[in-house]
Amino acid sequence: MTHxxxxxxxxxxxxxxxxxxxxxAFAAAIATQDLPVAAYHQAMTDVRSSMGQxxxxxxxxxxxxxxxxxxxxxxxxxxxxxAVRAGQVCAMPGAADTIARLRxxxxxVCLATGFSxxxxxxIIDKLGWRPxxxxxxxxxxxxxxxxxxxxPLTALLRLGGxxxxxxxVVGDTPSDVESGRRAGAGLVAxxxxxLASREELVEAxxxxxxxxxxxxxxxxxxxx
Numbered sequence: 001m002t003h004x005x006x007x008x009x010x011x012x013x014x015x016x017x018x019x020x021x022x023x024x025a026f027a028a029a030i031a032t033q034d035l036p037v038a039a040y041h042q043a044m045t046d047v048r049s050s051m052g053q054x055x056x057x058x059x060x061x062x063x064x065x066x067x068x069x070x071x072x073x074x075x076x077x078x079x080x081x082x083a084v085r086a087g088q089v090c091a092m093p094g095a096a097d098t099i100a101r102l103r104x105x106x107x108x109v110c111l112a113t114g115f116s117x118x119x120x121x122x123i124i125d126k127l128g129w130r131p132x133x134x135x136x137x138x139x140x141x142x143x144x145x146x147x148x149x150x151x152p153l154t155a156l157l158r159l160g161g162x163x164x165x166x167x168x169v170v171g172d173t174p175s176d177v178e179s180g181r182r183a184g185a186g187l188v189a190x191x192x193x194x195l196a197s198r199e200e201l202v203e204a205x206x207x208x209x210x211x212x213x214x215x216x217x218x219x220x221x222x223x224x
Contacts, residue, residue: 004186004220006161007102008137008152010052010171011113013194014213015095016123021083023047023195026058029076033063051195052173054114054138054145077119084122091127092193094214099132101217107168110135110155114145134159146175149183156183170216172196177204189219 009015012022026047030040043062050058055076059069083089099109110133113120117138124130135158139145142154152169161167168187169180172194180188181204190201190209201209208219 003166004107004168005166006108006110006156006159007168007170007216008110008112008155008180008185009099009213009216010173010176011111011115011120011123013051013172014170014176014191015092015099015111016089016127017092017193018083018089021080021088022051025076025079025083028079029059029072030062032075033068033072048195050175052114052146052171052175052179055116057139057145058114073116077116080115080119081122084119084126087126089123089126091129092213094212096127096129096132098213098216099129101222102220103132103134105217105220105222107220108134108159108161110137110152110159112137112151112155112171114139117141146171146173147178147182149179152180152183152185168216168220170210170213172201174200174204177201177206181205187219189216191215 012018030043046062056073059072063069102109115138120136120138124136137151137154142150144150152167156167164184165186167185169185170189172191173196177188177190188206190206191213193212
């Protein structure tokens with residue numbers, strides 16, 4: 001495998017555990033729209049199939065109207081922010097150690113998310129991870145969110161990586177995997193700690209599927 005110099009790691013479901021708060025926040029936000037029951041259930045089905053993507057883009061697609069989408073997105077962000085303040089968000093087991101091992105091996109680490117920058121930073125600060133990482137990116141920082149390749153490619157550029165073959169992309173959703181594949185990453189890994197099943201990840205065709213992000217150093221051939 002080509003030497004990896006930049007790792008772009010997803011947050012919720014990959015490096016961050018939130019015990020289903022993302023879906024709860026989506027449900028709370030969509031409930032503010034007073035949709036008919038059938039439309040509500042269809043919206044939640046669409047949410048589940050688009051996990052990992054930019055949250056505002058998901059609301060735009062589901063609700064259509066920009067003002068309505070912005071209102072729902074604010075409700076989502078408020079709900080998730082309250083969960084962060086209440087301590088419902090924590091590090092995924094082995095995540096901090098994995099990041100530390102990557103950086104000790106000279107790999108620069110970016111945390112990537114579909115959250116807004118405000119929510120992303122609140123999570124990072126709550127976990128005390130600011131000194132642990134090199135960069136954090138949301139869709140607004142890169143142009144487009146997943147499944148587009150903008151976020152991992154922006155991470156590679158900002159962190160001074162070389163060829164795309166030096167990039168590793170890791171996430172728990174098919175959208176994460178597709179983003180990494182579109183970026184031409186040297187390693188694209190799916191992890192089984194999020195909502196996606198093994199079968200869903202296999203269909204997205206990552207190079208490897210890991211039980212958790214803790215398996216990444218071994219996948220990269222880093223010594224213990």
